Amino acid sequence: MESSFAILAEPNRRAILSLLASSERSVGELEDRLHLPQTSVSKHLRVLREAGFVESRVEAQRRMYRLRPEPLMEVDEWLAPFRRFWSGHVDALERHLERMAALPKPKKGKNR
Amino acid sequence: MESSFAILAEPNRRAILSLLASSERSVGELEDRLHLPQTSVSKHLRVLREAGFVESRVEAQRRMYRLRPEPLMEVDEWLAPFRRFWSGHVDALERHLERMAALPKPKKGKNR
DNA sequence: CAGTCATATGCCCATATGAGTATATACGTG
DNA sequence: CACGTATATACTCATATGGGCATATGACTG
Known part of the structure; x- marks a missing residue:
């Protein structure tokens, strides 16, 4: 298991989390807001997902991502x-x- | 400038900070408590020092390291x-x- | 000032990882 | 079912970094 801090070391991942803090978002939405290539967003989301920072919900063709509190709580602690x-x-x-x-x-x- | 999160990504560095949270310590003290080679401790301390997490004080042959609050405050924010x-x-x-x-x-x- | 203790630094290597590119999968719609 | 949209994945490459080792620096002590 990767440390939560290691996950947060990546600036784009922190940016993704910050965006998700205000609301649930699709991959494309994150892509547009962060000016990152889609493939890059997807890869970061995978890392975040596997580390428990986010979870996704399927809505038609889109995947809506939202925050999960646990890992950030650990950091806080x-x-x-x-x-x-x-x-x-x-x-x-x-x-x-x-x-x-x-x-x-x-x-x-x-x-x- | 390196992000504070990148600095904290390293487990040994977090351990060093945790030890310094209770009190000022010399390099050798950290070495013993963490069972890390001295050269490794020194290198991590350099990283921590350059990122502003710690500062050192010379006491005879020893360097006493202590915490500086600012970077951790940023993380907290x-x-x-x-x-x-x-x-x-x-x-x-x-x-x-x-x-x-x-x-x-x-x-x-x-x-x- | 020779020896030893305490710490720092330079070099090399193995590994991890982010970026880029291409491609695959999955769904919806005409 | 052919096509476009939305997202994921595989592969390669360049780079960054922690560990190990040797060595350098600096200070106290007899």
Whole structure:
């Protein structure tokens, strides 16, 4: 299984997801909006589909793609531990200074 | 400039960031905790440093690395538009059904 | 200042992947 | 059923990148 982050590393895939955030779209619609070749859109959609980011619905000749929340939720959860660095009233710099001051300032040896 | 998502695509880099979330660490400390060769840790740290995820402080022979919040904040902001899909009391499925019902159900032509 | 510890860097290779092109599949309509 | 539309897939190629290895750099210590 591919990591969700690896999937999001591709700019066009992020663009596709952003478009799908506002509504369900067909492949051709994505193609037009992103100015990408159809084959490229289809390939990215496949990757997104296999990673669970999107699912498709058949409507006549078209495939309508829509978001699935799970993988993005995982990403959101991964970020959780880091939020303390920029949320709350203590800003990041201050926090780092605190930590530095708290260190016992080791001096010798390979004390990792 | 490399996208923050591309940086986070690498599992070892995410592991490094997670370790740095709890406190400042030296390269050797990361090396030990992650069971990665030193050269590998250093290379990942370079990537993280150049992308602004971490910064280093010289302490005698060691380099102490610590987190910088900005790039992760950007990621967090990118996620913002998607949070409506899983937050609040309307769940994702319900929301999608709403959207589908709202569509005028197009029938003919290449009306993308 | 020789030796050792801590970290960084350069080089090479194997692999992964996005783009482009051509083609296949599937559906709808006259 | 022939044709156009909509989408998917197979193949090839160029490029990017992580790992391994050797080595370089820099700092502390006796």
